[in-house]
Amino acid sequence: MIDFRVLPEKASTFAESVDPLYWFLILFVGGFFLVVCAVVLYWGVKYRQRPEEDRPSYHPHAIKLEIAWTVVLVIIALGIFVWGSVLFFRAYDAPDDALEISVMGKQWMWKIRHPNGMRETNELHVPVDTPVRLTMTSQDVIHSFFIPAFRLKQDVLPAKYTTMWFKATKTGEYPLFCAEYCGTEHSTMGGRVFVMEPEAYAAWLRGEGGGEAPDDVLAAGRRLYDRLGCAACHTAGVENRGPLLEGIHGTTVEMTTGETVVVNDEYLRESILNPSYRVVKGYAPLMPSYKNQLEDEELMNLIAYIKSLPKQQVAIAEVK
Amino acid sequence: MATVVTDPNAAPAVHYLNWRKTVASWLFSLDHKRIAILYLISISVFFFVGGLLAAAFRLELLTPEGDLMQADTYNRYFTLHGVVMIFFFLIPSIPAVLGNFLIPLMIGAKDVAFPKLNLASWYVYMIGGTLGVLVLVTGGVDTGWTFYSPLSTTYANTNVFLAAMAAFVTGFSSILTGLNFLVTIHTMRAPGLTWFRLPLFIWAHYATSIIQVLATPVVAIAIFLIAIERVWGVGVFDPALGGDPILFQHLFWFYSHPAVYIMILPGMGVISEVIACNARNRIFGYPFIAFSSVAIAIVGFLVWGHHMFVSGQAMYSSLVFSVLTMLVAVPSAIKIFNWVGTLYRGNIVWTAPMLYAMGFLGLFAIGGGTGLFLGVTGTDIHLHDTYFVVAHFHYVMVGGAVMAYLAGLHFWWPKITGRLYNHLLGKLSAIIVFIGFNATFFPQFLLGMQGMPRRYHSYREEWQLLNIFSTSGAMILGIGFLLPVLYFTWSLVFGRRAGANPWGAKGLEWEKASSPPSPHNFDHDPVVTEEAYAYTGREQLSV
Amino acid sequence: MSSTSHAEHAYVAHHFHSAEQQKEAGTLGMWLFLAQEVMFFGGLFCVYAVYRLLNPDAWLAGSASLSVFVGGVNTTVLLCSSFTMALGVYFAQTGDNRRLFQALVATLALGLLFIAIKLQFEYLPKYREGVFPGANWGPYGHHYGHLADVANQGGLQMYFVLYYIMTGMHALHMIIGFGIMVVLMVLARKNTFGPQRYMAVENFGLYWHFVDIVWVFLFPMFYLVR
Amino acid sequence: MSEHHIVTPATYLKVLIALAVLMVLTIAAAEVHFGEPFNLMIALAIAVTKAVLIVLFFMHVKYSSHLTWVFVGAGFFWFIIMVALTTADYLSRGWHSPFTG
Ligand code: HEA
Ligand code: HEA
Ligand code: CUA
Ligand SMILES: [Cu+2]
Numbered sequence A: 001m002i003d004f005r006v007l008p009e010k011a012s013t014f015a016e017s018v019d020p021l022y023w024f025l026i027l028f029v030g031g032f033f034l035v036v037c038a039v040v041l042y043w044g045v046k047y048r049q050r051p052e053e054d055r056p057s058y059h060p061h062a063i064k065l066e067i068a069w070t071v072v073l074v075i076i077a078l079g080i081f082v083w084g085s086v087l088f089f090r091a092y093d094a095p096d097d098a099l100e101i102s103v104m105g106k107q108w109m110w111k112i113r114h115p116n117g118m119r120e121t122n123e124l125h126v127p128v129d130t131p132v133r134l135t136m137t138s139q140d141v142i143h144s145f146f147i148p149a150f151r152l153k154q155d156v157l158p159a160k161y162t163t164m165w166f167k168a169t170k171t172g173e174y175p176l177f178c179a180e181y182c183g184t185e186h187s188t189m190g191g192r193v194f195v196m197e198p199e200a201y202a203a204w205l206r207g208e209g210g211g212e213a214p215d216d217v218l219a220a221g222r223r224l225y226d227r228l229g230c231a232a233c234h235t236a237g238v239e240n241r242g243p244l245l246e247g248i249h250g251t252t253v254e255m256t257t258g259e260t261v262v263v264n265d266e267y268l269r270e271s272i273l274n275p276s277y278r279v280v281k282g283y284a285p286l287m288p289s290y291k292n293q294l295e296d297e298e299l300m301n302l303i304a305y306i307k308s309l310p311k312q313q314v315a316i317a318e319v320k
Numbered sequence B: 001m002a003t004v005v006t007d008p009n010a011a012p013a014v015h016y017l018n019w020r021k022t023v024a025s026w027l028f029s030l031d032h033k034r035i036a037i038l039y040l041i042s043i044s045v046f047f048f049v050g051g052l053l054a055a056a057f058r059l060e061l062l063t064p065e066g067d068l069m070q071a072d073t074y075n076r077y078f079t080l081h082g083v084v085m086i087f088f089f090l091i092p093s094i095p096a097v098l099g100n101f102l103i104p105l106m107i108g109a110k111d112v113a114f115p116k117l118n119l120a121s122w123y124v125y126m127i128g129g130t131l132g133v134l135v136l137v138t139g140g141v142d143t144g145w146t147f148y149s150p151l152s153t154t155y156a157n158t159n160v161f162l163a164a165m166a167a168f169v170t171g172f173s174s175i176l177t178g179l180n181f182l183v184t185i186h187t188m189r190a191p192g193l194t195w196f197r198l199p200l201f202i203w204a205h206y207a208t209s210i211i212q213v214l215a216t217p218v219v220a221i222a223i224f225l226i227a228i229e230r231v232w233g234v235g236v237f238d239p240a241l242g243g244d245p246i247l248f249q250h251l252f253w254f255y256s257h258p259a260v261y262i263m264i265l266p267g268m269g270v271i272s273e274v275i276a277c278n279a280r281n282r283i284f285g286y287p288f289i290a291f292s293s294v295a296i297a298i299v300g301f302l303v304w305g306h307h308m309f310v311s312g313q314a315m316y317s318s319l320v321f322s323v324l325t326m327l328v329a330v331p332s333a334i335k336i337f338n339w340v341g342t343l344y345r346g347n348i349v350w351t352a353p354m355l356y357a358m359g360f361l362g363l364f365a366i367g368g369g370t371g372l373f374l375g376v377t378g379t380d381i382h383l384h385d386t387y388f389v390v391a392h393f394h395y396v397m398v399g400g401a402v403m404a405y406l407a408g409l410h411f412w413w414p415k416i417t418g419r420l421y422n423h424l425l426g427k428l429s430a431i432i433v434f435i436g437f438n439a440t441f442f443p444q445f446l447l448g449m450q451g452m453p454r455r456y457h458s459y460r461e462e463w464q465l466l467n468i469f470s471t472s473g474a475m476i477l478g479i480g481f482l483l484p485v486l487y488f489t490w491s492l493v494f495g496r497r498a499g500a501n502p503w504g505a506k507g508l509e510w511e512k513a514s515s516p517p518s519p520h521n522f523d524h525d526p527v528v529t530e531e532a533y534a535y536t537g538r539e540q541l542s543v
Numbered sequence C: 001m002s003s004t005s006h007a008e009h010a011y012v013a014h015h016f017h018s019a020e021q022q023k024e025a026g027t028l029g030m031w032l033f034l035a036q037e038v039m040f041f042g043g044l045f046c047v048y049a050v051y052r053l054l055n056p057d058a059w060l061a062g063s064a065s066l067s068v069f070v071g072g073v074n075t076t077v078l079l080c081s082s083f084t085m086a087l088g089v090y091f092a093q094t095g096d097n098r099r100l101f102q103a104l105v106a107t108l109a110l111g112l113l114f115i116a117i118k119l120q121f122e123y124l125p126k127y128r129e130g131v132f133p134g135a136n137w138g139p140y141g142h143h144y145g146h147l148a149d150v151a152n153q154g155g156l157q158m159y160f161v162l163y164y165i166m167t168g169m170h171a172l173h174m175i176i177g178f179g180i181m182v183v184l185m186v187l188a189r190k191n192t193f194g195p196q197r198y199m200a201v202e203n204f205g206l207y208w209h210f211v212d213i214v215w216v217f218l219f220p221m222f223y224l225v226r
Numbered sequence D: 001m002s003e004h005h006i007v008t009p010a011t012y013l014k015v016l017i018a019l020a021v022l023m024v025l026t027i028a029a030a031e032v033h034f035g036e037p038f039n040l041m042i043a044l045a046i047a048v049t050k051a052v053l054i055v056l057f058f059m060h061v062k063y064s065s066h067l068t069w070v071f072v073g074a075g076f077f078w079f080i081i082m083v084a085l086t087t088a089d090y091l092s093r094g095w096h097s098p099f100t101g
Helices: A013-046 A063-092 A198-205 A217-227 A265-273 A296-308 A313-319 B023-027 B032-060 B071-107 B115-137 B151-155 B160-187 B200-232 B245-279 B286-302 B315-343 B352-375 B377-383 B387-417 B423-449 B461-494 C019-054 C056-064 C068-094 C097-128 C145-149 C153-189 C199-223 D009-031 D036-058 D066-091
Strands: A099-106 A109-113 A119-121 A123-127 A131-138 A143-147 A152-156 A162-167 A172-178 A191-196 A252-254 A260-262
Touching (some): A013 A162, A013 B315, A013 B377, A063 B315, A063 B377, A099 A123, A099 A143, A099 A296, A109 A123, A119 A123, A131 A143, A131 A152, A131 A296, A152 B377, A191 A198, A265 A296, B032 B115, B071 B160, B071 B387, B115 B160, B160 C019, B200 C019, B200 D066, B245 B315, B245 B387, B245 C019, B245 D066, B286 B315, B286 D066, B315 B352, B315 B377, B315 D066, B352 B423, B387 B423, B423 B461, C019 C153, C019 C199, C056 C153, C056 C199, C068 C097, C068 C199, C068 D009, C097 C153, C199 D009, C199 D036, D009 D036
Parallel strands (some): A123 A191
Antiparallel strands (some): A099 A109, A109 A119, A131 A162, A143 A152, A143 A172, A172 A191, A252 A260
């Protein structure tokens, strides 16, 4: 019982901003419960049936009271909603300069890959005070990446990318779990998150702290890009067959339906696997689907390569 | 209220229990009261099956390592526990037992509108139940009661198909029961029984039935699609075909969230009856309680996405579901206020059902209140799929619905059987259940806050202490649940005769029908001339 | 304990006060059952909506492989069967059991025709040529060869998964209807129905029309995707 | 059952003809290209019209009690809720937070 706490240690900016809401809710609901108990006990004793007393039944007409507490409840409920939602907004989109790490869940382990290709299993090394974005997918069933110390969790799905971002605030070692039931060994599918000083992380990335040998993601992605012939359409000058991909990540593009979409990993993935779902305005749905031609791993490399393509002056001119 | 039963306190010579004695007269009975008894027996069996499974895996959770049973066994146990408790126990519990027994009596009808359909519902339920038992003996199922795809469709190698079929079939029993009640309440009310004279129990069942009829078919089809994918190999939620597992979650929760109100609304109906009678008072804010039931039923359809905040659902969808969740909590809170208000200036008698009802109030306040933690997106991210959720739903389902069911059973037992049970034991069991319950599930809130994920066969060592509390509590709780079985059975044989109205309660079932009621419920067709709960404060107990 | 005091007619069940009440209950019950059916099919339509949204090209290609002509003929057949069923209800209400019987025969015949056309010109040829999702998937035969070129083969299979499940579920409802129709035919033969007693026919009619409505939506949604 | 209205075969026939016309119309409309969402909207509008005709006349709802109207409406209303909220999720997947990104 030493070091007992209601909430676990907090080690991310999100944890710091959300903890007050937990405490508010605990006090609010706890207080409500205590008031209900107190009133029940007090009236329960005070108004119990006694043979010597003749207390006729009470005929309440308390419309005003009813309306009053309804309104108060609605206001409190909406207040809590707004408070929580603002936090949720913040937890949603990562800052642009976030460090990109990819996560792959499979029965029953987490495979993690860093920007330079460094890999690890069931462990996640991240630098402190740096925004980190995880792009996650699963090879089989649904898993869920859960770090209690960060107060964050996100389901990881097959054939889809989900993301989660955080900024760790405290170095140390924190537990990592799989929170979505995924079969027999669900409860062992976890590990540790190491939050390190940036220098230590950089050293670790160079392979000085163990971990598997890095491989060259971008080179692998570039090879795929060539092999699959993407450039046949996505090159400036090819009669505008396909849009230019240079510097596309993070921009907003408009679809034929008028909808605008921010280009992120999930959008890139979808564009490659199911190009006709959303067609970029000004283009015909020519692009073939690459579904079933790419391993999850390859797709990640390809996307990493596309994201690495620098913004070019020509590109912007061309799009205009 | 013109006519009175000939001699209210003498047990009638002929009543629904004894007027025919063969087994067939029970199995093929069209009498809603007998069908209620059939349900009572069958759901009790399932409750104990589900409870014993829980007791078994709670024992496993005594230690952090998985030493008592294999991970696979553990997974099967909690899955079956969830499936059995939800589909075979709690959803039918209050409606099919108390609702079936009481709705016609309360509205002054001879039976439900479609007695044959009523019997058919029980058979459908039993077919589903038999399939469920078959699952149990043919190796079980380990997908969790939520059947999430693609685990259930592709990766699980247990008996998912059979389990899906069991749930599918049972769903139709629920639909037919709801349909029957809706029609009964619409068309069979006694003369003078206007909508605003109806007992709140009826309002609650009306709201419940809407959900049963409109939500259950969706889960039926969703589960059916899972079964097809299982058999056919390709299917509707298969990512390889561009299918989307999240879509299954939408369909599943479109039903399963409203389903939680199928479980709690009838309980709320029971609580209204029990509190009004035991406080010898008019219910505080009758129309607010009545309409809040309907509001819960309707708005309850709009919030299912709160189970999917971290599933990959769009952020804006999550926000919409979150705000609606906050709003659906309001009518429940209103009910709590009105029930507490009913005590004010009453003449309260502390009977066993009243103790259960007060237990309900406290536990439901905690259960519902922790629902707020989960309904807020920002806080649910951390709490989702942890023991906090497990604790939340046991507080509402066991602390809420099961407590209410027991309150109702204790309240109407004299009417159903014509016998009184040992009152002291009744109160004792209410207290044991209350204590055992909190000991079991309160520690789980703390575990969840600390991040212990649910459906975990083994866990981190620092969580052991709280788990020990929880398991010990479960043993106390088990005893608390066993106790009523003992004294109820005892009362069947040795219990004192109850008389028509031992509680001094208002309502047609107490004032116009004998205990046990006659086969056709009333000797004279009742006519209603006053509002529900016209208590004077001077009614006496005769228990 | 008998309730004869209230029974105006022998067929009013003991727990009802009047034929009126019994009829009202029957009608309400039937409509609730149909509301239930709406949600049952509704789940499928919901799946359809989402996947059509996600795979527009596959839907186009899939739809192009269905014959609007066959679909149109079948729609006509089904609309006619609804018409004969409606007539049947009229004859039941007016007590003309002979014509009721004929109307039911016509309805049944049209229903069977629908199923026959579906099997002969749609399900079977497609199945033989591999236009059937799953291990046998391979629409490379001469009729459906163009399907092989569609890039989004996964989405295309999904189109057919839904096509078979939804039209199959519709057909299943019809087949259940056939069974009930036969019972009604026997009863009509026995001169059962009349102005006081036609609820069974009327309610079955509601069911049959509902099944028709489902097809009214299935037809444009599968055959007419443009 | 004085209030019960018996619909005549003549009415049924008119409805059948209307339904047939609508069916031809929907096939014809599908052959014309109105552009992305319009074909779908026209097809659905015609289907809904057909369904309404069937419900009102073949199924006698036009002559039924208010309660029947409510029950019929409830079924469709809940169906719309389900489809609307579910597809809303898919349609808004690409949207981003106004605060960041
Ligand atoms: C009887 C069953 C029942 C009932 C009645 C409820 C009632 C509620 N539930 Fe619960 N719930 C379940 C059964 C039930 N639930 C189950 C089984 C699951 C998990 C399924 C699974 O994943 O396996 C679950 C999961 C669950 C989740 C998903 C959690 C997750 O997986 O991340 C959420 C999220 O919003 C939630 C919310 C609510 C809310 C807001 C209510 C509200 O209706 C509660 C309203 C009641 C009150 C609010 C009363 C107390 C009043 C106050 C405290 C006063 C203050 C109130 C206001 C200011 C409004 N529930
Ligand atoms: C109506 C619904 C209902 C009810 C009544 C219960 C009752 C109980 N539940 Fe259940 N539970 C669920 C519905 C319910 N549960 C659901 C839906 C899940 C989720 C499943 C999933 O994740 O898929 C779940 C999951 C669940 C878990 C989480 C498992 C996990 O995630 O790994 C736990 C853990 O403690 C638990 C415990 C209990 C206990 C101790 C009881 C007790 O109340 C039971 C008490 C009853 C008895 C013990 C039997 C009767 C007593 C005797 C025969 C006497 C002899 C016995 C003893 C002395 C022990 N339940
Ligand atoms: Cu992976 Cu649980
Ligand atoms: Cu819910």
